Amino acid sequence: MYQDYLGEVKKLLHGKDYKVVGKNVIRVDAIEKVTGRAKYTTDFIIENALIVRAVRSPYPHALIKKINKKPAFKIPGVVAVIIGDDIPGENQCGYYLDDQPLIATDKVRYIGDIVALVVAKDKESAWAGADAVEVKYEELPAVFDPKEALKGDFKIHNRKSPGDVKVIKGDVEQAFKECDVIVENIYKPGSQDHAYLETEAAIAIPEAQDGILVISTNQGPFRTRNAVARVLGKPQSQVRVITPYIGGGFGGKDTYGPIISSLAAVAAEITRQPAMIVHTRYDSFVYHFKRCPFEIRFKSGATKDGKLKAIEVDYLCDCGGYAAHVIGLLKRAAYHSTGVYEIPNCNVQGIAVYTNNLPVAAFNGFGNPQMLFAVESQMDLLAEKLNIDPVEFRLKNALVPGSRTGTNQLLDHSVGIKELISKVAKKADWVKKRSKQKRWQSETKKRGIGIGCSWHGCGTTGFKHDWAGASVILNPDGSVTYSTGIVEIGQGTITSHAMMVAETLGIPYEWVKVELNDTSRMPDSGETHAQRGAFIGGTAAVDAALKLRKKLNKLASEILKCDEDEITIEDGIAYSLNDASKKISFNDLVREMYQRGISPAEYGFIKARRGYPDPDTGQGDPYAAYTFGCTIAEVEIDIETGEVNVLRLYPGVAAGKILQPDVVRGQINGCAMLGLGYSLTEVVERENGKMVNPSFTDYLIPTIMDKPEIAEFISVEDEYKYSGYGAKGVGEIAFIATPLAVANAVYDAIGVRFYDLPISAEKVYFALKRK
Amino acid sequence: MEEEIRPLPKFDYFSPHSLHDLSTLLKQLKGGISFLAGGTDLLVNMKKRITIPKVIIDINRIQELSFIEKRSNNIHVGSVTRLNNLIESSIVQENVPLLTEAIRFLASHPIRNRATIGGNLCTASPAADAAPPLLALNASVKLKSPDDEKIVPLSEFFVGPRQTVRKHNEILTEIIIPCEKGSNAFMKLGRRRGFTLSVVSVAAFGIIKGDKFEDIRIALGGVAPTPIRAYKIEEMLKGVEVSDRSIEKAAEIAKSISKPSKRAKRASVEYREAMARVLTKRVLMKIAFEERG
Structure with a gap:
């Protein structure tokens, strides 16, 4: 299941230097981005799309007693008012835990929690409609300090913490006794906004056979698709997510992409008309989830010869009103709490706590x-x-x-x-x-x-699966169509994929065209986060390209009448290493594939080579x-x-x-x-x-x-x-x-x-x- | 608390092409008027519903309001002159370099392409970067109503945060800056280096004869409800020997005359006062250094 891709590639290249990989090629998206032609989500807005505006809670913690939609309909232009009970599927959009309704029905847990959607023909009506919806609240005591939340009598959810983590190794107590120096402090690194240039946006368009197409700012097309399918009560095949270029993500659109997409999709599904939602800068700052503030007590000890012996760490993550991304980042922090050092004794305990703050994002x-x-x-x-x-x-x-x-x-x-x-x-x-x-x-x-x-x-x-797909199609003229489930959020990953495909096939980089990200042509490939775009997604690209390269080598050896091991392909020419006059162009080779009925397309798929640490001790292999x-x-x-x-x-x-x-x-x-x-x-x-x-x-x-x-x-x-x-x-x-x-x-x-x-x-x- | 951004409210819109047309228009209208120049402040305030004008008079097409000229010993600047045009103007650079220096780092390039000098003054932010240099340079402004025209020293123009003596039917048409030979210094302290609002800014113009301050004019932004002239410092320094001690004393006065609003965001009262001292000291040292070499 886990291939030595590095070894395989080196063998195919017969130890020669790379032609493409490691070189400063021009990014596939560079020219269109610097000339302003690159298309982002709001460039896909279609005429007559309905405008969706969320009605948001002004209270950090309150019961919803009554929602009166009627006054909104007095505003000409308002087409629909949607509350939680109107959602066709399951009213649930939690990331790791099912603790977050898309539209709150019984209570709100932070200022900005969504209680209704107003769908209107124009922006002004949508805003006026959102103002007009009457919501009756009964305020509850709110808490903003995680330590207070843990101790006091607050009930935001039916439990105080969405999750915790432990890393236990060696004998910390004994180790500290053997330390010559011990340092202990409390650290409070705070929150941060992603502050990307492009605010959150989504467009949803009803498609044939009751399907829905979503074009949105997200870092996880498949998670977005699955989230939309869930709230619409449709199979995943009925939802198609196209992710155009993204104007900065940094994790923020990993968390908020599925949410904003679901809002547009619910409106489009209920009205069966195209609908869109676009955050203003204010909306983005105030409502999209942000970096998680930590409070960390950190004790570490070393011997006088300068060797680290032990750490003891307790920390609190203030996750806000819903768990959202906290479970993952809580665990990741624990698994990295030794830093880049060998420390034989560790006792690390972290816990996430619900408060009435804005929830946290990747x-x-x-x-x-x-x-x-x-x-x-x-x-x-x-x-x-x-x-x-x-x-x-x-x-x-x-x-x-x-x-x-x-x-x-x-x-x-x-x-x-x-x-x-x-x-x-x-x-x-x-x-x-x-x-x-x-x-x-x-x-x-x-x-x-x-x-x-x-x-x-x-x-x-x-603690979550990690896999990705990719596809490579060799076209009859020798050009290559490449698709990936990884999103181009500005980081440049798709360029590296194209380079690896070109290197593996033995063709110039320019021959590879990277397609727009579309969930309908790719198996679930996870999210574009966690430094996995090139690492996992790129390996899937190599997996697909290798399958084709092996077929090409075999075919070339048959045509050139030589041994398969002799064949190499460079700059779009396949030839024999022993006799360079025995050669055939890549285009002719591909055409021959079509002629002989050999499939010129392959999917690649890989799964990360790692384990699932023990939940009680944190011992195991959390990353490849x-x-x-x-x-x-x-x-x-x-x-x-x-x-x-x-x-x-x-x-x-x-x-x-x-x-x-x-x-x-x-x-x-x-x-x-x-x-x-x-x-x-x-x-x-x-x-x-x-x-x-x-x-x-x-x-x-x-x-x-x-x-x-x-x-x-x-x-x-x-x-x-x-x-x-x-x-x-x-x-x-x-x-x-x-x-x-x-x-x-x-x-x-x-x-x-x-x-x-x-x-x-x-x-x-x-x-x-x-x- | 920061207000929510909403779609623009509805308003009536006029776009006169001359001061004469503007006067006619002002006679007909009854108030609720906002003048639109660069719009970098007005449009944001409208979206936040801080300002809800009934009528917007767009003055961008009035050519008479956009000029930079030297007449006798004064520089005259039309109120709708863009900040970037001021920065690029050789007339301004040669005659009143203090102004160039102060607005060079005001906001960002795109904002300076839109924003106007008249708008910056009429907005009357306590932290407006154009105000301290113009105060130090003894500038005045011309205010014109349909039946009157008057010249007001800038030192009498500001009355409070976002408040000036300008009446609703008056328009600021030009800024008049006397040209004088001397040394200039401007320093601003923001919370980062680029595109930032000043926490404190200090501008000074000075002449040193021999070892003594002959004339010093100094103005501060961000330390009071309006930009202020520091007359106390000016009086104290007049005829006084240039020394670390006299500069230190002047800096202490800057601190003592600073009365930042307790409600002001972005920095504490104590920090603003302390920075008024530091920047005043540095500005005076720069002038002393330049004048004496």
């Missing part, structure tokens, strides 16, 4: 930015106590091939973190810059340097492979204003084969900026659980003027055997490392440690004043 890093912020702060604190350089301390404990993780997973290969740390430190000139004596400073400015290491399991966390990251940050702090100026970032990844360096650089630099926002400026300010700074005036993402110098990334190509071309994922790793490096650099500069994020200028100013 977001780049998925629990790891929060957990690793604590881990890497602890590492620097321990190093300081031990009087060991932070880089040296990390190198002493870093995972190596043969190491076992906190979940006791054996990492037998593809573990490049140690080499990566050394290389990044060297590139950043760490030893010299870290030395306090020679450091530049002025009366008002102080500089510092810090390191942060991250890791991120590739693929979905091991891990990508590693290391970033060093140099900061300059204005001690009069508190401003933190990040001067330079030195990012690095051990992500297996780098399929397309430009795309990876884009990923890494983008991640660095996302990380700077989380480090320095982005705060979701809330009142009664509702965001009160919902605009780009007050929600401060970094601008191009805030961009520091970002050094060319370091890459340790620690190839993974069981994926296409040995690639691992790269979309989240560089983000996770950035805030850790910045926070440690701030401490190095001014000797103040921050236990929460972001480190705003005002916070630094007052901290220095207190000091």
Whole structure:
């Protein structure tokens, strides 16, 4: 079931260098995106589509006593008012747990919970209609602090927690007794908005045979299809989801894509007319789910020779009114809580708690930015106590091939973190810059340097299935039609798929056309998240292309009358390695396939090579492979204003084969900026659980003027055997490392440690004043 | 709390092509009027229902309101001049560089392509970046109603947050800025580097003769309900020797005259006051450095 794809590909290429993979080809979507021709969801709006507007709860926690639709119908233009009881199928849209109705019927659990939909002929009527619907509520006591929610007498659901996680290994109590230094702190990394350029949107169109077509902003076409099918009470085959280009996802559209799609679909199904819903920027800020705030108590100990012995971690995840994505990110955080280090004794316990805050979404890093912020702060604190350089301390404990993780997973290969740390430190000139004596400073400015290491399991966390499909069709003219279940959210994955298909078939990259993502032509391929786009989805592409390549090799050997092993295909020509005059063009070869009745199309399908950790101990293999990251940050702090100026970032990844360096650089630099926002400026300010700074005036993402110098990334190509071309994922790793490096650099500069994020200028100013 | 964004409300719309047509129109209309210039503030406020005008008078087609000229020793700027046109104007750069410097980093490029100098002043945000330099430069504004025209010093124009002395049937037609030779300094502190509202901004114009401050004019944004001139500092520094001590003293005054609203978002009162001090010090040091080399 698990093929050594790397080995197979290398064998087919007879050990020759890659022609396409690893090269800076032009992204398949580049030209149309920079010229503005690329189509996004709202470019597909059709004339006369009905407008859907949600009626949302103004209360964080209340019983719904009565809903009166009638006043809405007084507004000309209102076509339908839909409440929970009108939903044709099951009124349920929970992500991991069935705890979230699409339209609330008996109670609301956060400000913004949907209680009705107004469907109208135009925008003005839809808004006026939504205002006119009368909802009678009976307010209930609300709670916004997870600790209070856990202790107090609040009943948001019939249980206080949607889930918990444990990682238990070794004997922590005994190990701490043997430690020479122990550090214990509480960390509170906060929320964050995805702040993508494109807000959430969906269009639903009734199709033939009672089907429904949905075009929407989502990162999981199949989950979206399944969610829509569920609320419509239809088989999955009756729902088709087309996912065009997405203007940024970062996890947010993984969570909200199925929800917004279901809203449009329910309206279209009930009216049997095309219907659409588009969030304003305000709607997006206030109602789409965001990063989960954590509160982490972290205790770690080491011996005086600098070896980590034990960690003891308790943490709370404030998931808001519904579980949504929390179960997954809670577990992922626990499975990564050792950081990139070998720690023999672990006692890690995490719990998610319902509150009346806005629920939480998947977001780049998925629990790891929060957990690793604590881990890497602890590492620097321990190093300081031990009087060991932070880089040296990390190198002493870093995972190596043969190491076992906190979940006791054996990492037998593809573990490049140690080499990566050394290389990044060297590139950043760490030893010299870290030395306090020679450091530049002025009366008002102080500089510092810090390191942060991250890791991120590739693929979905091991309590949910992880598989993907792909299809390759060889057309009679030799051109290739490729389809994938993975979504292009801007990350560049489809380019890497096209490259791998071209390399495997032995043709130029330009011959491969990547089709629009459509669930009707692909088996369930999961979501585009968890660094799985190239890792899982791309491997499915290789699986399909390999099947065809084997057929092509066999056919070529028959035509050229030579041994199959002699055949190679390069730049669209198949020839014999022993006699290059024996050759046939790729086009002729494909035409011959058609002539001889050999199928010129193949599906690929793969399942991640991993397990399902034991729910009581967390022991097991939650991920197939891990990508590693290391970033060093140099900061300059204005001690009069508190401003933190990040001067330079030195990012690095051990992500297996780098399929397309430009795309990876884009990923890494983008991640660095996302990380700077989380480090320095982005705060979701809330009142009664509702965001009160919902605009780009007050929600401060970094601008191009805030961009520091970002050094060319370091890459340790620690190839993974069981994926296409040995690639691992790269979309989240560089983000996770950035805030850790910045926070440690701030401490190095001014000797103040921050236990929460972001480190705003005002916070630094007052901290220095207190000091 | 931030208001929800909704579809634009209904309104009547007029688009006069001359000041004469505008006067005729203003005589006929009864109020509930909003003038549309760049619209970067008005349209957002309408969508948030903070402003619900009955009538919108679009003044973008009045050519007479868009100009930059030097007449005798003053720069005259038409109120509908776009911020980016001001930044690019060599007349402004050569004669009143303080203004160029201050608005160069105001909002973002697309916003500066739309937003106008008149709009920035009439909006009267306590944090408007164009106000402190114009205050420091002793600028005044011309207000025109159907039957009257008057010139008001900018220092008397602002009366409160988002409030000015302009009456509903008056339009700000131009800004008059005296040209003087001296040194300039502008500094703003935002919550990030680009496209950001100032938490505190300070603009100063100064002349130093020998070792003494001969003339200093300084204005602050973000530290009071309106942008303010710091006359106390100006008086204190007049004829005083340029030194760390005198600058430090001036900075302390900046802190003491700062009265930020307690309700102001984006930064605490204490932080704004402290930053008024830091930025005043830095602005004066820059002037001292430039003047003395």
